[in-house]
Amino acid sequence: MEILAEEGADTMEHRTVDVAIVGGGPGGLSAALVLGRSCRSVVLVDSGHPRNEVTYESHGFLTRDGIKPFELRAIAHEQMQKYENVTMINDLVQSVEKDQNRFKTTTTSGVVISSRKLIFATGLKEHLPTIPGLKETYGKSIFSCPYCDGWEHRDQPLAIIGNQKDLIHSIRLIYNWSRDLVVMTHGPAALTEKEKKEVMNRDVRIIETEIKEISSDEGLLKEVAFVDGETIQRKAAFLVNTGAEQATFLPEKLGVPLTKNGSFETKEHGKTKIAGLYIIGDAAKRFTGLIGAASEGYETGVHMNREFVEEDWMRDA
Numbered sequence: 001m002e003i004l005a006e007e008g009a010d011t012m013e014h015r016t017v018d019v020a021i022v023g024g025g026p027g028g029l030s031a032a033l034v035l036g037r038s039c040r041s042v043v044l045v046d047s048g049h050p051r052n053e054v055t056y057e058s059h060g061f062l063t064r065d066g067i068k069p070f071e072l073r074a075i076a077h078e079q080m081q082k083y084e085n086v087t088m089i090n091d092l093v094q095s096v097e098k099d100q101n102r103f104k105t106t107t108t109s110g111v112v113i114s115s116r117k118l119i120f121a122t123g124l125k126e127h128l129p130t131i132p133g134l135k136e137t138y139g140k141s142i143f144s145c146p147y148c149d150g151w152e153h154r155d156q157p158l159a160i161i162g163n164q165k166d167l168i169h170s171i172r173l174i175y176n177w178s179r180d181l182v183v184m185t186h187g188p189a190a191l192t193e194k195e196k197k198e199v200m201n202r203d204v205r206i207i208e209t210e211i212k213e214i215s216s217d218e219g220l221l222k223e224v225a226f227v228d229g230e231t232i233q234r235k236a237a238f239l240v241n242t243g244a245e246q247a248t249f250l251p252e253k254l255g256v257p258l259t260k261n262g263s264f265e266t267k268e269h270g271k272t273k274i275a276g277l278y279i280i281g282d283a284a285k286r287f288t289g290l291i292g293a294a295s296e297g298y299e300t301g302v303h304m305n306r307e308f309v310e311e312d313w314m315r316d317a
Contacts, residue, residue, distance in 0.1 A: 013110070013111045013112070014111075014112045014113075014114070015043055015087070015111065015112070015113045015114070016113075016114045016115075017040075017041040017042060017043050017087075017113060017114070017115050017116075018035070018040040018041045018042065018115065018116050018117065018308065019031075019035055019040055019041070019042045019043075019115055019116065019117050019118070019119065019304065020042075020043050020044075020045070020103060020105045020113045020115035020117075020118050020119070021042060021043070021044040021045070021118075021119045021121060022044075022045050022046075022093050022096075022105070022118070022119065022120050022121065022122055022248070022250075023044075023045075023046060023119075023120060023121035023122040023123060023247075023281070023283075024044055024045075024046025024048075024050075024073070024088065024121075025046075025050050025051075025073075025121060025123055025281065025290075025293060026061075026072070026076075026281075026290045026291070026293045026294035026297065027121035027123075027280045027281035027288070027293035027294060027296055027297040028044055028046065028119065028121035028280075028281075028297060029044070029073070029076045029080070029294075029297065030293070030294040030295075030296075030297030030298045030301065031119055031121065031280065031297035031298070031300050031301040031304075032044045032080065032086055032088075032297075032301075033076075033079075033080060033083075033086075033297075033298075033301070034297070034298050034301030034302055034305070035086075035301045035304065035305060036080065036083035036085055036086040037083070038301070038305040038308075039085065040085065040305060040308065041085045041086075042085065042086045042087065043086075043087045043088075043089060043113050043115070044086070044087070044088045044089070045088075045089045045091050045092070045093050045105070045107055045111075045113070046088065046089070046090065046091075047090070047091070047092050048090050050069060050073070050123075051123050051124060051125060051126070051247070051282075052069045052139075052290075053069055053070070054138060054139030054140070055069060055139040055140075055143075055148075055149075056068065056139075056140065057069075058072060058148070058290055059147075059148050059149065059151070059152075060147060060148060060289055060290060060291060061290045061291045061294075062291060072290070089107065089111060091107040091108060091109050091111060092107060092108045093105055093106070093107055093108075093248070093250065094106050094107060094108045095250070096118065096250045096251075096253070096254060097254075098254060098274065098276075098277075101116070101276070102114050102115065102116060103115050103116075103117070103118040103276065103277070105118065116276065116308070117276040117277070117278070117304055117307075117308075118276060118277050118278070119270070119278045119279070119280065119300060119304075120248070120250070120251050120264075120277075120278070120279045120280070120283055121279075121280050121281050121283065121293070121297065122246070122247040122248045122281075122283050123247050123281055123282040123283055123293075124244040124245060124246060124247055124282045124283065124286070125244065125245065125246075125247045126138075126242045126243060126244050127242070127243030127244070127245060128239075128242060128243060129162065129186070129239075129241075129243065131161075131186065131211050131213070131214060132212070132213040132214065133213045133214030133215060133216060134161075134214055134239075136214075136216055136219055137214055137216045137219055137220070137221050137237075138239070138242075139219075140216075140218075140219030140220060141216065141219060141220045141221035141235070141236045141237070142161065142214075142221060142236065142237045142238070142239055143236070143237075143238055143239070144238065144239050144242045144244075145238075145287070145289075146173060146174055146176070146177055146238060147289065148289070149236075149238075150174075150176075150177040150238075151177070153177065153178070153235060153236040154177045154178060155177075155178050155179075155180070156178055156180065156235040156236060157178070157180045157182075157233065157234050157235050158174060158177070158178045158180060158181050158182075158234060158235065158236055158237060158238065159181070159182045159183070159184055159224060159232070159234045159236075159237035159238075160174050160181065160182070160183045160184065160237065160238055160240060161184050161186065161211070161224075161237050161238070161239050161240070162184075162185065162186065162239050162240035162241045163185040163186060163187060163188075163189060163190050163240065163241070164190060164240055164241045165190055167183075167185070167189065167190045167191055167195075167240060168191060168195045168198070168199070170238070170240045171183055171199055171204065174238050175202065175204065179202070179203070179204075181204045182204070182205045182207060182232055182234065183199065183204060183205065183206045183207065184207045184211060184224060184232075184237075185206065185207070185208050186210055186211045187208060187210060188208055189206055189208050191206070207226065207230075207232070209226040209227060209228050209230070210226065210227045211224060211225070211226055211227075212225045212226055212227045213225050221234055221235065221236055221237060224237075244286075245262055246258075246262065246264070246283060247283070251264050251272070251274075251277065251279055251283075252264075254274050254277060255273065255274050256272045256273065256274060256277065256279065257273075261286060262286070263283070263284055263285060263286050264279045264283055264284050266278075266279050266280075266284040269299055269300050269303040269304075270284060270296060270299075270300040270303075271303075278300050278304065280293065280296040280297055280300050281293035281296055281297070284296075
């Protein structure tokens with residue numbers, strides 16, 4: 001495997017391959033691995049800044065539970081070294097076009113990749129609420145996913161921060177990990193009177209007062225202060241809405257529509273309405289988790305190679 005750091009490159013480089021992959025998380029890396037092992041030429045472009053880089057540990061990945069995010073990627077890169085037909089570029093994709101039966105992917109440093117097929121495994125990016133102190137704690141003691149971080153904070157004093165239409169479902173979910181729970185909606189709660197009674201009957205307090213600030217020590221949550229002067233001490237919290245949106249909207253420019261929930265519209269195996277274009281992981285499902293994204297990458301890689309096999313068989317007739 002060739003790894004190129006393209007930042008600051010002076011000349012434009014052209015590469016012609018079977019597959020270009022945008023995004024080097026578990027989905028993109030898994031697709032690159034299975035395609036590399038299928039004797040396909042692959043170029044994977046990744047910025048090196050994954051969504052989970054703010055976290056100390058990653059969880060739920062079989063045999064790698066508790067691994068640091070960058071360690072998981074480092075192991076993947078090391079294991080890919082033996083596949084000389086796979087190239088990784090540390091760069092950002094600036095534009096993507098489709099011309100007849102090929103895709104043209106151009107990076108910010110001027111690398112141009114011509115590929116028969118294209119995979120987007122770019123995931124989502126956060127747009128956190130503007131609450132003072134939230135950024136300093138996010139990923140360290142305030143989280144978005146209880147399946148990723150709930151176990152480590154089970155039975156501790158927890159908070160739910162935020163508000164959204166299906167808030168009651170978030171409350172029921174976090175209540176599974178701790179009964180010592182306070183819901184902080186930072187404004188009028190999106191709960192019916194029946195739902196409020198349901199919550200309070202379980203000794204879960206709902207605070208609708210605006211949050212003034214979040215206090216922490218080296219990212220570890222200490223207390224939440226409200227504009228009316230009240231303070232609540234908590235050990236950790238879960239954010240119900242991180243404002244996550246697509247990390248890139250380039251597939252939309254190729255003709256792939258967004259669904260109502262902000263995901264790219266896909267079919268089985270990550271296929272889209274654009275022939276040869278695939279989208280996998282959180283970009284297509286909103287939430288897959290590390291192992292789910294890796295599974296999708298493998299599935300898409302296998303299906304894509306089957307397409308190559310049929311196309312090449314017919315071409316060589």
